[in-house]
Amino acid sequence: MTKRDDLIKTAFELFYQHGVHSVGINQILAETGVAKKTLYSHFASKEALLEAVIAYRDERFRLWLFGLMDAHTDPEEVVQAMFDGLDDWFNDRVDVLMPFQGCFFVKVNAEFLQHRVNELCFEHKQAIVDYLVRRLSQHYAAEAAQRLASQLALLKEGAIAQAYLGKDRQAAQVAWRLAQGLLSTGR
């Protein structure tokens, strides 16, 4: 593992747990054992490091989630794979995502306003909606696929929020039950 990767991974863990503004550069350096000059040779600023961290988490999360869903073709199974995955995440059965602390992008987004990172967080969420639309379009009309994707995204975000702040580790199952109603009735 390169020092650059080590910095990104450690920064992610600290940002994820304590928030971006609560974590200092020196804390990240102490945790990794990397020298300050090395950090600033890889990243122009703390903000540049944060952007790399966002890209890192975005890639990890999407690869994990889409990997689960790619294994199915039936739309109900595709969607179930997502909520089953969320259930695993909420209950810390997914090593690659680190212990569950809510949605990293929601948390980062909460700390900034009219800032470049807000756009990056939005793009992550949008990429997941786009994937849902793409998969659902194989079995539904364009309009229905779009509507279903919006509804499923809402259920996914609701589940994450309830699992974290609401401390309901079974929120993914609640969301999945609601999603089943959607897929069967085609509301």
Add this chain to the structure above:
Amino acid sequence: MTKRDDLIKTAFELFYQHGVHSVGINQILAETGVAKKTLYSHFASKEALLEAVIAYRDERFRLWLFGLMDAHTDPEEVVQAMFDGLDDWFNDRVDVLMPFQGCFFVKVNAEFLQHRVNELCFEHKQAIVDYLVRRLSQHYAAEAAQRLASQLALLKEGAIAQAYLGKDRQAAQVAWRLAQGLLSTGR
């Protein structure tokens, strides 16, 4: 308006928009025109001010939301009142809540870990679930009321998340459609 109230209101607006750690005491003082000594005569620390801000927002939000829902008795109307209210909030038609910037409690919660304010944020969410259970218990069995409240809370949080980070101002209507399916089928 007392200086104390002015401080709380201004601190809320700044914390809500930019995050707690991004806003300094001096910024709040400059905005209100209150002297630093006056602030520290009312609040022991920035953290104490934050706790007062949380209590302020909690009261305002609950009074607004419960006020809407208290006006109805039929469970479907009670729930519809909630999602109609959310729709008004997302589209800035509720002066008392300030321009929509997502859920204040979710944002504050994101900036702290194992901290007193996390508990306060949780209590706000719990108070709303408790209210839902109480209202639904008038027309449903205890178990069904509990299950419905969990589902509705998930839909509410999902709508807020989608409206803010997802930039979907119609998220409340999406959530309401899903809620209608719940109430009619009694799933």
Add this chain to the structure above:
DNA sequence: CGAATGGTAGACAGATCGGTCTACCTCTGT
């Protein structure tokens, strides 16, 4: 061998933070 490269350790600068304290001003009640 000896120069260059790329790392470490950490002092340092400049800004900003939360919080304290002094000095002054302006009302109010007697």
Add this chain to the structure above:
DNA sequence: ACAGAGGTAGACCGATCTGTCTACCATTCG
């Protein structure tokens, strides 16, 4: 008129922040 209360303005303190810079060390390569 005058004492006291409560406000303002802002200097000030120590801590901490991001980011720069110097000095040194280890490895590698000609």
